[in-house]
Amino acid sequence: MKRRGPRLGLRYLVQKHRASHLHYDFRLEWRGVLLSWAVPKGPSLNPAVKRLASPTEDHPLAYADFEGVIPSEEYGAGTVMLWDSGVWQAETADVDEALEKGELKFTLLGQKLKGSWVLVRTRGLRGSGGRPSWLLIKHRDQFASEEDITLAAPRSVLTQRTLAEIARDGGGDVELAASGDPPGAGSVAPRHPRTTRRPRKVH
Numbered sequence: 183m184k185r186r187g188p189r190l191g192l193r194y195l196v197q198k199h200r201a202s203h204l205h206y207d208f209r210l211e212w213r214g215v216l217l218s219w220a221v222p223k224g225p226s227l228n229p230a231v232k233r234l235a236s237p238t239e240d241h242p243l244a245y246a247d248f249e250g251v252i253p254s255e256e257y258g259a260g261t262v263m264l265w266d267s268g269v270w271q272a273e274t275a276d277v278d279e280a281l282e283k284g285e286l287k288f289t290l291l292g293q294k295l296k297g298s299w300v301l302v303r304t305r306g307l308r309g310s311g312g313r314p315s316w317l318l319i320k321h322r323d324q325f326a327s328e329e330d331i332t333l334a335a336p337r338s339v340l341t342q343r344t345l346a347e348i349a350r351d352g353g354g355d356v357e358l359a360a361s362g363d364p365p366g367a368g369s370v371a372p373r374h375p376r377t378t379r380r381p382r383k384v385h
């Protein structure tokens with residue numbers, strides 16, 4: 183459901199990013215910025231699966247709706263898809279303390295990801311830059327599933343496009359972008375008039 187007017191809650195989003203390496207940028211609005219983690223394999227709905235989530239630099243809130251092509255000379259060059267979007271709620275009273283302790287429990291109200299999750303900092307596992315890595319894990323609830331959501335729902339929640347289609351429309355590297363789409367996500371046809379596009383999903 184599309185909402186206009188005052189927004190309730192803090193933004194949550196995932197940007198699928200086909201840069202030098204494919205990853206999913208998991209972002210939570212907090213204190214005016216987007217706290218960010220790069221999740222190479224993307225989120226899993228299976229509580230038995232722990233997904234590596236490397237902290238990356240905070241992003242401005244204005245970046246939350248970005249989808250398109252980052253030019254080759256810029257940092258993060260490649261194709262960006264708004265893969266999921268919604269709001270989040272902390273499951274603990276003190277978010278700053280939870281982040282400090284390295285264990286943040288929260289509920290997602292996204293279009294693809296819902297229910298209870300945790301981000302937990304690991305000891306030992308070092309990501310890029312020598313910073314401790316975190317793990318993104320689904321809690322058991324009615325939204326837990328063994329379905330691979332990255333394969334089941336590979337398209338943009340903003341435009342219903344694949345990575346390849348976003349690259350095509352933005353003058354990016356279509357072949358490279360397509361390597362980030364699951365097999366069978368749809369071949370890239372020449373650009374159609376908007377009226378022949380798949381209707382935007384509204385729910």
Ligand code: MN
Nearest residue numbers: 199207220258
């Ligand atoms: Mn990224």
